[in-house]
Amino acid sequence: MDKPQVQEKKIDAALCQFLFPFSIREGCQLSLQKELKESGFDYFHLDQEEQEGKYYGSSHRVSHRGLERYYLPFASSILFPHSEEEIGFQRYSLRVEMDAKVRFNEIELGFILHSVDITLCPFNLGFVTLCIELAKEELTYTQALEFIKQFRQLENVLKRKDYPVVCCRGAEYQEVESFLFMEVVPAIKPYLDFVNSDKAYFETLSFFVDERMYAQAFFMVAEGEELSVVDVYRAGQLNGMDAEGRPYVSAHNMQYIKEYCRTHVYSRWAPYTYFVVDDDAFICLTKETQERADKLADQMYGEYYYSLLLNFFHKIVLLKLSVQYPAVQVDKDNKDIGELIRSITEFDAKYFFVETVSQTQGKELFGLLRIVFRNNDLYEDVKSTLGRLFQYQEKFTSRRNNHLLMILTIYTVIGGIYGMNQVIDDLKGNIDWGKMLKYSFFEYIALFVTFSGLIVAAVMGVIALVRWIQELVRTWK
Structure with missing residues (x-):
C-alpha cells in the first residue's frame, strides 16, 4: 500500500x-x-x-x-x-x-x-x-x-x-x-x-x-x-x-x-x-x-x-431549527410550535436560495461549500419537520375547535333556552338580589350557566385580542 x-x-x-x-x-x-x-x-x-x-x-x-x-x-x-x-x-x-x-x-x-x-x-x-x-x-x-x-x-x-x-x-x-x-x-x-x-x-x-x-x-x-x-x-x-x-x-x-x-x-x-x-x-x-x-x-x-x-x-x-423541534413539548407548547413553523417558513422563503452566484466558477465553489456543510440534507430534514408540525397543528386546531364548539353548544342550549326561561326576567332593570336567595336548585344552575357564559365569552374575547396584537408585533418585526 x-x-x-x-x-x-x-x-x-x-x-x-x-x-x-x-x-x-x-x-x-x-x-x-x-x-x-x-x-x-x-x-x-x-x-x-x-x-x-x-x-x-x-x-x-x-x-x-x-x-x-x-x-x-x-x-x-x-x-x-x-x-x-x-x-x-x-x-x-x-x-x-x-x-x-x-x-x-x-x-x-x-x-x-x-x-x-x-x-x-x-x-x-x-x-x-x-x-x-x-x-x-x-x-x-x-x-x-x-x-x-x-x-x-x-x-x-x-x-x-x-x-x-x-x-x-x-x-x-x-x-x-x-x-x-x-x-x-x-x-x-x-x-x-x-x-x-x-x-x-x-x-x-x-x-x-x-x-x-x-x-x-x-x-x-x-x-x-x-x-x-x-x-x-x-x-x-x-x-x-x-x-x-x-x-x-x-x-x-x-x-x-x-x-x-x-x-x-x-x-x-x-x-x-x-x-x-x-x-x-x-x-x-x-x-x-x-x-x-x-x-x-x-x-x-x-x-x-x-x-x-x-x-x-x-x-x-x-442546526438551530433542527434542535428546536425535539425541545418543543408537542402536547403543551402550541405557541412554540407556531413560532417554529414561522421561523422555518421565513428561512425557506427569504434566505435559502437555490441560485445565489452569477458566475460559473462561483456557482461551483458555492455548491461545494453547500455539499460539504451538508446544508441540503439539513434543509430536507427541516422541511420534513415543517410538514410534521403542520399536520400536528392541523389536528390540534381541529381538536381545539371541536372542544370549543361543544362548550359553546352546551352554553347555547342551556343558557339560551333553559337559563333564559328560568332567570332572565329577574335580571332585567333594577335587580332584586334578595329574590335569588329563594331560587330552586335548577334556577341556581341556570343562574350559574348565565354568568359563567358571560365570563367565558369575555375571556375568549381577550385571548383573541391578545393573539391578534402578538401577530401584528411579529409582522412588524
Missing part, C-alpha cells in the same frame, strides 16, 4: 480569517449596533468605495462593484443591505493593524491582526471575523497549518500544557477566548446569549457547531515549489506538525487521500490552484504568479468569503 510522502514547503503569503459564530440576546441587536459604532466600528456599505482597501492590509483590496455583480440581486440585497434598518447581514468593521505573536510547542509565530468584522444576521445570529496575516520570515507550510489549528481553539477545555498563548501590547493571554473578548471585541460580550448553558457541563460560550472558530486561509507557496495531493489533503484536515515538530499527515492510505480530495477539493485551476473545503476550514492553495495570487487573495477576502459566510449562516440556522 502506498504511503503519503511529505515534503516541506516555504510559504510566501499566509492570510487567514477566523470566524466565530455567536447568538445575540433577544431584542438587543439595536443596542449592539449602537455599541459597536461607539467603539469605533464603521458600518460596511458597498457605496463607500474608500473601504475597499481599508481592512485587508496594504497589499489587498476588495472591489465593491465586483462584490455586487458576483451575487444575484435577491442574494445581494441580503448580504449587502442598503441601510442599518433593513433585514440582512449588517457588517461593522474596525481597522486594527495590531502586531502580535502566538507561542505553542516551543514555537513562536508573529502575526498582524489587520481588522475585525462583526456581522449581525437574522435569527439573532452574529459572526466575529478576525483578519490575520502571518509574518513571512522563513514561514513553512507546516507552521502555517499548525498556527491555524492552534489559534482556532478558543478555550483550553482539556487543560493542555501546550495550548497556545497569545502575546500582544505587553500582555499575555492564556486562552484565545480571552484575547478575543478582552483585547479585540470586548463590546459584544454583554450581548452574548448563552443558549442552553444550564444543560452544558463545561462549555462557557454558546457555540452552535464546535468549540473552535472556523478558519478561512490563503496560502501562496514559494516560487519553484510544487503542490501534491498530500499537501492539499493536509490543508483540508489542518494537519500541521506532530509531537516532534515534523510535518504531520493524519492518513496513511493514499487511496483514501485521493478520495478525500475528490469530494472536498475544487480543482478547476489545478495544478496551480486548489480550493479545499472541510467542516473546519476553507483554504486556497496556489503557486500562481504574484499578480494572479494577489487577485485570488482579494477574492478570498471578498466574493469567496461571503460565499462561506452565507453557507455557514445556513448551516447554523438549520
